[in-house]
Amino acid sequence: MTNAAVMERENAAAAVCPASWERVRMRLKAALGEATFKSWLGSLQYEGIEARQLQFTVPTRFIREWITSHYADDILNFWKIEDPTLISLEIRVRPNTTQRVIPAAQEVSKPAHPSVAVEEPIKAEAVTSAGAKELNDSSWYIGAPLDPRYTFDNFVVGKPNELAHAAARRVADNDKVMQGCNPLFLYGGVGLGKTHLMHSIAWQIRRSNPGRKVIYLSAEKFMYQFIRALRFKDALAFKEQFRSVDVLMIDDVQFISGKDSTQEEFFHTFNALVDQNKQLIISCDRSPSDLEDMEERIRSRLGWGLVADINATTYELRLGILQSKVEKMQGVFVPPKVLEFLAHKISSNVRELEGALNRVVAHSTLVGRAITLENAQEVLHDLLRANDRQITVEDIQKQVASHYNIKVSDMHSARRARTVARPRQVAMYLAKKLTSKSLPEIGRSFGGKDHTTVMHAVKRVEELCKMDNDFAKDVELLTRIFCQTG
Numbered sequence: 001m002t003n004a005a006v007m008e009r010e011n012a013a014a015a016v017c018p019a020s021w022e023r024v025r026m027r028l029k030a031a032l033g034e035a036t037f038k039s040w041l042g043s044l045q046y047e048g049i050e051a052r053q054l055q056f057t058v059p060t061r062f063i064r065e066w067i068t069s070h071y072a073d074d075i076l077n078f079w080k081i082e083d084p085t086l087i088s089l090e091i092r093v094r095p096n097t098t099q100r101v102i103p104a105a106q107e108v109s110k111p112a113h114p115s116v117a118v119e120e121p122i123k124a125e126a127v128t129s130a131g132a133k134e135l136n137d138s139s140w141y142i143g144a145p146l147d148p149r150y151t152f153d154n155f156v157v158g159k160p161n162e163l164a165h166a167a168a169r170r171v172a173d174n175d176k177v178m179q180g181c182n183p184l185f186l187y188g189g190v191g192l193g194k195t196h197l198m199h200s201i202a203w204q205i206r207r208s209n210p211g212r213k214v215i216y217l218s219a220e221k222f223m224y225q226f227i228r229a230l231r232f233k234d235a236l237a238f239k240e241q242f243r244s245v246d247v248l249m250i251d252d253v254q255f256i257s258g259k260d261s262t263q264e265e266f267f268h269t270f271n272a273l274v275d276q277n278k279q280l281i282i283s284c285d286r287s288p289s290d291l292e293d294m295e296e297r298i299r300s301r302l303g304w305g306l307v308a309d310i311n312a313t314t315y316e317l318r319l320g321i322l323q324s325k326v327e328k329m330q331g332v333f334v335p336p337k338v339l340e341f342l343a344h345k346i347s348s349n350v351r352e353l354e355g356a357l358n359r360v361v362a363h364s365t366l367v368g369r370a371i372t373l374e375n376a377q378e379v380l381h382d383l384l385r386a387n388d389r390q391i392t393v394e395d396i397q398k399q400v401a402s403h404y405n406i407k408v409s410d411m412h413s414a415r416r417a418r419t420v421a422r423p424r425q426v427a428m429y430l431a432k433k434l435t436s437k438s439l440p441e442i443g444r445s446f447g448g449k450d451h452t453t454v455m456h457a458v459k460r461v462e463e464l465c466k467m468d469n470d471f472a473k474d475v476e477l478l479t480r481i482f483c484q485t486g
C-alpha cells in the first residue's frame, strides 16, 4: 500500500471514530507519552461497542499481545470515564495487514539501550513475508529487561557468595549444558545478589554465544503470562515459547509455591527443557527443601542439579562492594573511614548498603560539602537505627543464658528442670517480641522444638509477668538491654 493510500485509510478510520475515542486517545497520550502511544497504540483501530465490550483491531498478533498485556486496563479505564457501563475490551488482528505498521513497532523493539529486551520473539501471524523476516530477527523480544549494571565485572566475590558465583560463571562460560549443573539453583535472602548473578549469566551468554536463546523472567511474570495464555486460550503458544529456548532463567521461584496450576505448568516446562538438555537456572529465597508449599516431586526435582547458596554478607565483602561502587563513581571521594563505618553498620543486605552509599554521596553533592563521618551519620540516622535494631535469636539466647547463669547449650536442650526451662521460655518470648522470626523458625533455633512449644512459652511468660513482679522486672531489664545496644 502506498503512503497516500495509508493516509486515506487512516482518515477514513478517523472519520468514523466517535468523539469519545478521540478523548480517550488524548488521555492515553497524556498518560503514556507521545512516543509510546505512537509506537504501540497508533495502529489501534476502533471498531465499535458490542454488548458493553469495546472492540478494536490491530495489524499483527504481536501488537495485539503487547497492547493486551500492557495497555488494556488503561484503555478500558479511560473509556469508562466516557461510558461507565463498559465491562471489557477485545482486540482482534485485522485480516488485511500492510507493512506500514512494522517499522512503528520496530522502533521500540530495537532499543538503543540494552536493557530493554530478553525474552522471546513472538511469531506474528498475518504479516507479509517482508514483515515476517523482520519478526524473526533477534530484535523481536518482549518482557523482562536485563539490567546493564548487573554483570560479572560488577559483582564482588567474597566468602558468602563464592560458590554461587563460581557456579554461575561455570554455566555462563560453557556452551553446553553442564552435567550436574542442571538446574542451577541459586538461593539466598533478599538483596544478596541472586538477580545480579542471573543477569550476569544472561549477558555473558549473549556476548559469547549470541545464537543461544536465553530467556530471563521472574516467576511472577511466568505466572502472569501463563494465566494470560489461559485467558486467551493460547496455552499452546505459551508452552511453545518457553520450550524453544536454550537457557531459561526463572527468578524468585518461591513466588509460585502454593499456586497450583502455575506450579504444574512450571513443572512441565521444566521437565520438557531438562529432557531436551536445555539449561535451567532458578533463583529462590530459600533452599528447595524449604519450599513448603511446593509439591514434593517439584521440590526434589529442583534440587537435582547444583544447589548453591548465597550467605549473609560479611564485613569484608560489604567493604569490598562499597569500594568497588565508589571506584565507578567518577569524581567522588568517600573517605575510607566512612566506607568502613557503612560496612560495619549496614549489615542487612547489599541493596540497603548501596542505597546508603548513594544517599551519602547524593547529599554531599546537593549541599556541596565533602563527605565526612559526621554528615554520613546524620544523613543515615533513620537507616542506622533500623539496622541497629536487628537482634538475632542467638544474641537473645546468649544474653538470657548469661543473665540466668546457665549454659547456652541449655537453650537447645530438652531438659525440663525449671532452672533451665524457665530461662529458655524467656528467651523464646523475647525472640518472638524482638525479632521478625516466625514461631516455627524460633522453635528450630531452640534445638528443633515445635511452634506450639514457642507459643506456650510466650503465653507462660506473659502470665508470669502479671503474677510475679520480680520476674516481670527481669524480663523488662532484658528487653531494655536489647533495645539499647542491639
Ligand code: ADP
Binding pocket: 150, 154, 155, 156, 157, 161, 188, 189, 190, 191, 192, 193, 194, 195, 196, 197, 321, 350, 351, 354
Ligand atoms: P536479590 O536478587 O538476591 O534480592 P539483587 O541481585 O537484586 O539481590 O542485589 C541487590 C543489589 O545489590 C543489586 O543492586 C546488586 O547489584 C547488588 N549486589 C548484590 N551482591 C553484590 C555483589 N557481590 N557485588 C556487587 N553488587 C552486589
Ligand code: MG
Binding pocket: 194, 195, 196, 251, 252
Ligand atoms: Mg532478585
